[in-house]
Amino acid sequence: MTGYRRVLAHLREDVLGVLEPGDGLPPERELAIRFGVARMTVRRALDELATEGLIDRLVGVGTFVAYPKRNIHVQLTSYTEEMTRRGMIPTATVLDFGAVAASDHVARQLRLEPGDAVLRYRRLFYADGQPMSVDENFLVPQHVPGMAKASPPPSLYRYLSEEYGLVIDWGEDTIEATSATPSLARLLTIDARDPLLKIERRAYVGRVIVDFSVSYYRADRYRLSVPLQRPRRAQQHRPVLRGR
Structure with a gap:
């Protein structure tokens, strides 16, 4: 499994099974250290989750688990x-x-x-x-x-x-x-x-x-x-x- 796919799978599991709507996710830098990948890889995975409607990314504020629409x-x-x-x-x-x-x-x-x-x-x-x-x-x-x-x-x-x-x-x-x-x-x-x-x-x-x-x-x-x-x-x- 590529680094991107691994990060995406772990983050999706956290968003769907561990965190609650409204909970914040760690900054990209922390996630990159946690998974041992480049920040660009983390950003790509977060973009995918945002496209799926699972997270909300607010510029200057942070990334949060989205409330179900x-x-x-x-x-x-x-x-x-x-x-x-x-x-x-x-x-x-x-x-x-x-x-x-x-x-x-x-x-x-x-x-x-x-x-x-x-x-x-x-x-x-x-x-x-x-x-x-x-x-x-x-x-x-x-x-x-x-x-x-x-x-x-x-x-x-x-x-x-x-x-x-x-x-x-x-x-x-x-x-x-x-x-x-x-x-x-x-x-x-x-x-x-x-x-x-x-x-x-x-x-x-x-x-x-x-x-x-x-x-x-x-x-x-x-x-x-x-x-x-x-x-x-x-x-x-x-x-x-x-x-x-």
Whole structure:
């Protein structure tokens, strides 16, 4: 076995079987001494592990065991159902729940006038006790009369279905990369300006927009998985929606 292959095998064994996510690896110089190889050989092995998604290399900081990334599947399952399916324990903290004035952007998405009242529901989601995402939902009060006076529901889409007969059947997502603001960074226990995956969603019941949401996912914990299918002729294609 070549020096590179030997180093790669030992480091992969350490990352997968000895160390925990977030643990730091020794500097390249120490690893080179440990394995009796050149630093270039160690660097090549670390690059391979980084390509495989097993480690994160932060310039000027160090090399760390990567947290496993969870796929975001665009489908009709709630956050609780999705995390449970993956063998993780889902929890959430309510950050805000109540009526607010719609900003220009929120009003445009919900087809309202700026300043109109909307119901805002903001939560911090966890999986196995680790913060995963910050979600902010905006609803039109006329569609959910009395909801602002109720307790925040654990599952929003299930609540809309059971209490108001509003079954979200399709949606439109806008996905982009962004960086964490100081407030988001504090909630997600990351550094300000760390990368985030931002998803804006308009959720519909028929032709009516019921919910507009903005979600910020930790880029080091998530990757997006979008199934693609060639549309059939004379068949309307609608995206499938993951509930919240």
